[in-house]
Amino acid sequence: MEKSMKQRYGELSVRNKNHFMKIVLLIVLVFSFNTVTAAENGPPLTHKLTKLKQQLPAPALRLKNMDDEVVDIKDLKGKVVVVNFWATWCPPCRREMSSLERLHLATKEKNVVLLAVNVGEDMDTVFPFLGMISPSPSFPILFDTDTETAKQWQVKGLPTTYIVSPEGKIVYRAIGGREFDHPAIQDAVIKLTK
Amino acid sequence: MHNSITTLTVGLMMSFSSYAGMHQTMDVDSDTGITSWKIKAHGVSFSLTQILPEQSRAFYVNRGFTLQQSEAFASSCVYMTVMRNDNAPGTIHFKRSNWSVSINNKPHQLKSVAQWIDTLKKQKVKMPALIAFRWAQFPPEQEYEVGGDWNQGMLSIGLPAGSYFDLKVRWDIDGKEYETTLRGVKCAQ
Numbered sequence: 001m002e003k004s005m006k007q008r009y010g011e012l013s014v015r016n017k018n019h020f021m022k023i024v025l026l027i028v029l030v031f032s033f034n035t036v037t038a039a040e041n042g043p044p045l046t047h048k049l050t051k052l053k054q055q056l057p058a059p060a061l062r063l064k065n066m067d068d069e070v071v072d073i074k075d076l077k078g079k080v081v082v083v084n085f086w087a088t089w090c091p092p093c094r095r096e097m098s099s100l101e102r103l104h105l106a107t108k109e110k111n112v113v114l115l116a117v118n119v120g121e122d123m124d125t126v127f128p129f130l131g132m133i134s135p136s137p138s139f140p141i142l143f144d145t146d147t148e149t150a151k152q153w154q155v156k157g158l159p160t161t162y163i164v165s166p167e168g169k170i171v172y173r174a175i176g177g178r179e180f181d182h183p184a185i186q187d188a189v190i191k192l193t194k
Numbered sequence: 195m196h197n198s199i200t201t202l203t204v205g206l207m208m209s210f211s212s213y214a215g216m217h218q219t220m221d222v223d224s225d226t227g228i229t230s231w232k233i234k235a236h237g238v239s240f241s242l243t244q245i246l247p248e249q250s251r252a253f254y255v256n257r258g259f260t261l262q263q264s265e266a267f268a269s270s271c272v273y274m275t276v277m278r279n280d281n282a283p284g285t286i287h288f289k290r291s292n293w294s295v296s297i298n299n300k301p302h303q304l305k306s307v308a309q310w311i312d313t314l315k316k317q318k319v320k321m322p323a324l325i326a327f328r329w330a331q332f333p334p335e336q337e338y339e340v341g342g343d344w345n346q347g348m349l350s351i352g353l354p355a356g357s358y359f360d361l362k363v364r365w366d367i368d369g370k371e372y373e374t375t376l377r378g379v380k381c382a383q
Contacts, residue, residue, distance in 0.1 A: 042276060042346055043239065043276065043278050043280075043342075043344055045342075046341060046342035048341040048342045050339040050341075050343065087326075087329060089253070089257070089326065089330060090329075090330075090346075091346055092344075092346055119325075119329055120322065120325035120326055120329055121322075121326075122322075145322075146325075147325055147328075147329070156333045156334075156335065156336045156345075157329075157332075157333040157336055157345035157347060158329060158345075173339075174342075174343070175336070175337075175338060175339070175343040175344065175345065176278065176338075176342065176343055176344035176345055176346070177344075178342070
């Protein structure tokens, strides 16, 4: 799945004119939003995860990825799953995206899977956005186009991230952007695998 | 990404020292004139940053609104709102419906996200655009744990350009109520 996604990213420069126009529009949009956020860069991103007192089973999550394949969290039992709900227009989501990729690179060989669930957008919006992120995400991007999954997971604002144990229970939650490549978060995630 | 924009923030500012533990500041972006108001109280930080009507229009037109459909919200005195639990005595919980706006001590009713969505549905805004609208708003209700839970989203005050107002923000911790007030906030022109 990852190889296929990388191939698609590699094709970015030769995609059709339509995609090029979307990138231009997205840059305009991002610039517009950055003008807003320039005066309000947002609070510094921390690395604190909330350990939930009541660790309930993770709700259902069965969504299509960028290759139009269904990913079901039920099939990931036995692995630690980091579930990040995000959108391209959300400034803190953009701020934390690179650190999520670094967390993914640091943990993917350690029985950890990262799923980034895009809320309410489509492939045409998300694809050009990913090309603007450095390092570009190589973890699966899933599409919650009707936002029903976000509602089931009780997401009230973006970004929101959950860390699910190998037994399928939500152990940690983070509301708002974080530095996911911070050693404290990496350690907490890896510790769950043991 | 934020570093791509040079921001020179003029740090002027208004201090309301009569409010113990509360400190309000106002920053003006020297390039754009966009103004932010920030306050810290009871371990919670809160800020409003003006979103110019043209920025709001551009955002929603890019999400599927027509220019006409975007107009009512874009011209309703919109702010980028940030609230964060830095070091409050516990988990904070808020409902936006408990917040209040006043102009010269006279109350002004805030329009809820649900009311905005009803208005936009009557204007036949398409579902993907409505979804984008809903999620771009500051959450109507939320809980933040100590140590950095936060959100950033849009808040419409529903006043004409250039209006001045005070915003009282309320939250609770295990039922105990807390509040802080941002004073002298101005709608972008």
